[in-house]
Amino acid sequence: MPVAELEALMMNLGEPRWRGRQLAEAMYCQRVTEMDAFTTLPKSVRGRLAESGWGVGRPEIVSVFKSADGTERYLVRGNDDQTVETVWMPEGDGGEAGDGSEVEVEGNSILPSSLLSEPVRKDGAPARIEDEAPTRVADRAPTRSWDRATICVSSQVGCAVNCRFCLTAKLGLQRNLTAGEIAGQVVAVLDRHGAEVGRDRVNLVFMGMGEPFLNYDHFMAAVRLLVEEVGISPLRMTVSTSGIVPGIERFAQEPDSVRPKLAISLNAPNDALREEVMPINRKWPIDAVVDAVRKVPLRPRERVTFEYVLLGGLTDRPEQAAEVAQLVRRAGLPAKVNLIAWNPGPGIEYFMPSFESVERFRCRLAGEGVPVFLRRPRGRDIYAACGQLKRTLKA
Ligand code: SAH
Ligand code: SF4
Numbered sequence: 001m002p003v004a005e006l007e008a009l010m011m012n013l014g015e016p017r018w019r020g021r022q023l024a025e026a027m028y029c030q031r032v033t034e035m036d037a038f039t040t041l042p043k044s045v046r047g048r049l050a051e052s053g054w055g056v057g058r059p060e061i062v063s064v065f066k067s068a069d070g071t072e073r074y075l076v077r078g079n080d081d082q083t084v085e086t087v088w089m090p091e092g093d094g095g096e097a098g099d100g101s102e103v104e105v106e107g108n109s110i111l112p113s114s115l116l117s118e119p120v121r122k123d124g125a126p127a128r129i130e131d132e133a134p135t136r137v138a139d140r141a142p143t144r145s146w147d148r149a150t151i152c153v154s155s156q157v158g159c160a161v162n163c164r165f166c167l168t169a170k171l172g173l174q175r176n177l178t179a180g181e182i183a184g185q186v187v188a189v190l191d192r193h194g195a196e197v198g199r200d201r202v203n204l205v206f207m208g209m210g211e212p213f214l215n216y217d218h219f220m221a222a223v224r225l226l227v228e229e230v231g232i233s234p235l236r237m238t239v240s241t242s243g244i245v246p247g248i249e250r251f252a253q254e255p256d257s258v259r260p261k262l263a264i265s266l267n268a269p270n271d272a273l274r275e276e277v278m279p280i281n282r283k284w285p286i287d288a289v290v291d292a293v294r295k296v297p298l299r300p301r302e303r304v305t306f307e308y309v310l311l312g313g314l315t316d317r318p319e320q321a322a323e324v325a326q327l328v329r330r331a332g333l334p335a336k337v338n339l340i341a342w343n344p345g346p347g348i349e350y351f352m353p354s355f356e357s358v359e360r361f362r363c364r365l366a367g368e369g370v371p372v373f374l375r376r377p378r379g380r381d382i383y384a385a386c387g388q389l390k391r392t393l394k395a
Contacts, residue, residue: 001180002024002221002224002225002229002231003020003021003178003228004020004023005020006020006023006024007019007021008020008021008052010023011047011156012047013045013049013291015045017044017160019041020268021043021067022040023038024229025099026038026040026041027056027229028187028225028229028230028231028368029229029230031187031191032056032244033056033058033191034056034057035049035054035056037051037056038056040212041128042231043356045203048217054355057183058067058184058187058188058191059076059077059078059181059185059188060077060188060269061074061075061076061086061188061189061192062074062075062076062077062083063075065160065379065382065383065384066382067378067379067380067381067382067384069144069378069379069381070089070090070091070145071087071088071089071378071379071382071384072087072088072379072384073085073086073087073379073383073384073393074086074087074088074188074189076154076184076185076188076255077345078177078178078181079159079178079180079181082155082157082174082175082247083157083391084154084156084157084177084181084208084209084210084391085154085208085209085384085389085391086151086153086154086185086186086188086189086208087151087152087208087378087379087384087389088149088150088151088189088193088280089149089150089151089152089379090145090146090148090149090193091146091147091148091149091380092118092148092149092150092203093150093375093376094373094375094376094378095150095238095305095338095373095375096150096205096206096238097337097373098303098373099238099261099302099303099305099336101306107347118217131294137163139259140166144147144193146193146327147201148200148201148202148203149193149195149200149201149203149279150202150203150204150205151185151189151190151202151203151204151205152207152208153182153185153186153200153204153205153206153207153208154177154182154208154209154210154389155176155177155182155183155206155208155209155210155211155212155215155218156173156174156175156176156177156209156210156211156212156214156215157171157173157174157176157208157209157210158171158172158173158174158175158177158209158210159171159173159210159211159279160172160173160211160214161211161214161242161280161281162280163265163267163277163278163279163387164233164276164277164279164281164348164350165267165277165309165311165342165348165350166345166348166387166389167346167348167383167387167388167389167390167392168209168387168389168390170211170347170390171209171390171391173210173214176210176214176215176218177210177215177218178218179218179219179221179222179225180222180225182219183222183226183230185208186204186226186230186232187230190202190230195252197230197231197232198231201236202232202236202240203236203237204226204236204237204238204260205237205238205239205240206233206237206238206240206260207221207238207239207240207263207271207386208218208389209389209390210240210333211240211241211242211244212239212240212247213239213244213246213247213248213250213251214244214247216247216250219239220254220258223237223239223258223260224258227257227258228258232337234256234257234258234259234260234261234304235261235299237260237261238260238261238262238263238305238339239251239260239261239262239263240263240264240265240305240307241262241264241265242265242278242280243264243265243278243281243284243286243289244280244281244284245284245288245289245292248262248292248293248294248295248296250356251294251296252292252295252296252297255295256335257352258356259296261302261304262293262296262304262305263284263304263305263306263307263338264293264304264305264306264307265278265307265309266286266306266307266308266324266327266337267307267308267309267315268281268315269315269320269321269323269324269327270286270323270327271285271286273314273315274286277311277314277315290327290330290331292330293331293333296332298333298334299314299349302334303333303334303335303336303371304333304334304335304336305310305336305337305338306324306328306335306336306337306338307337307338307340307375308324308337308338308339308340309340309341309342309386309387310339310340310341310342310357310358310361311325311342311350311351311353312342312350312352312354312357313351313352313353314350314351316353316357316361317357317361318360318364320361321360321361321364321365321368322364322368324337324365324370325364325365325370326368327371329368329370335370335371336370336371336372336373337365337370337371337373338359338372338373338374338375339358339362339365339372339373339374339375340375340377340385340386341353341358341374341377343377343380343385343386343387343388345383345388345390346389354393358374362374368389
């Protein structure tokens with residue numbers, strides 16, 4: 001609940017308005033997880049809150065899948081029994097590089113080919129699965145072995161957009177998440193890792209299940225909670241959209257103080273191919289998306305990210321890189337391109353790009369003067385990488 005609602009709740013109980021702010025601080029800053037820990041609140045008020053059915057808590061992390069690369073994928077229970085996925089990536093995936101956040105060192109570094117190889121399964125052993133009882137997270141925070149981390153957050157259960165290369169699309173749209181369920185994923189994962197906002201470098205990417213701009217109000221309410229109450233800077237957050245034009249236009253109206261950075265899933269060099277892999281392109285073709293993006297005011301040094309999934313033999317040819325470069329130049333925006341080698345999933349008939357084709361594509365874009373970065377595939381062995389989130393119950 002945002003502060004205004006907590007204030008109203010307190011006033012309904014005949015308490016002063018400032019009690020609402022006090023509650024917000026206890027829940028979001030001190031991160032208390034039970035009503036009895038609200039020691040500043042008179043016991044009688046706590047009792048009345050509990051009697052009227054109010055509770056304090058986190059979405060439960062019901063399963064944890066651990067990758068050989070340190071990534072963790074969680075199934076997080078929503079307000080009903082549906083689960084969504086949240087991913088913890090210690091050291092990030094390189095996706096934040098070059099978009100204006102101060103935390104990154106810029107540079108078109110070449111990643112070792114091992115990072116683009118098949119999932120790592122040492123000795124052929126399956127990745128570890130840890131089915132955990134939904135206990136309170138503070139009891140089992142893993143020992144700290146990270147300097148910075150990225151949390152990938154879901155905005156819907158499933159997705160209605162139906163991109164042909166994405167496993168989440170196979171679920172269809174089950175429902176929207178509430179603001180509490182979206183922000184709650186972040187807080188539950190921060191708790192699990194004992195992360196402290198302000199001390200630790202934690203970035204958020206709204207790139208999990210779902211299309212954030214098709215759940216706009218709840219998504220933005222969650223961002224406001226995370227900025228204003230949890231204390232995470234919007235410059236440490238990136239939202240990715242498949243190009244929902246009315247959503248981008250609303251986003252352009254948001255004040256700098258709560259507007260995350262923007263990433264657009266371009267994924268093809270022209271409308272014909274984009275339409276093939278992303279049917280939504282028929283509704284909002286590339287030019288319409290770019291026109292909407294131009295309306296988003298950018299902060300100094302901020303850049304828009306164009307994500308580009310490389311589909312082997314289909315969208316990974318060097319001449320297509322030249323087309324992308326032209327498109328980015330024509331957009332006339334401070335922009336960069338994030339390349340993502342396609343991650344495979346059952347029942348999806350595309351091919352992974354070869355390491356050589358990824359490198360050729362990257363070099364061609366860089367040669368055309370377009371800032372380009374390669375996103376490290378994280379947690380492929382546990383179905384945690386981009387486009388693999390489908391509540392898969394095995395590793
Ligand atoms: N729905 C939003 C955000 C979630 S998807 C969007 O589509 O932008 C995050 C990114 O993963 C998108 O850029 C998407 O194009 C990419 N993606 C989807 N499926 C993928 C796959 N199988 N392999 C690699 N990237 C994928
Ligand atoms: Fe939805 Fe994004 Fe997957 Fe497309 S890529 S189906 S928009 S989650």
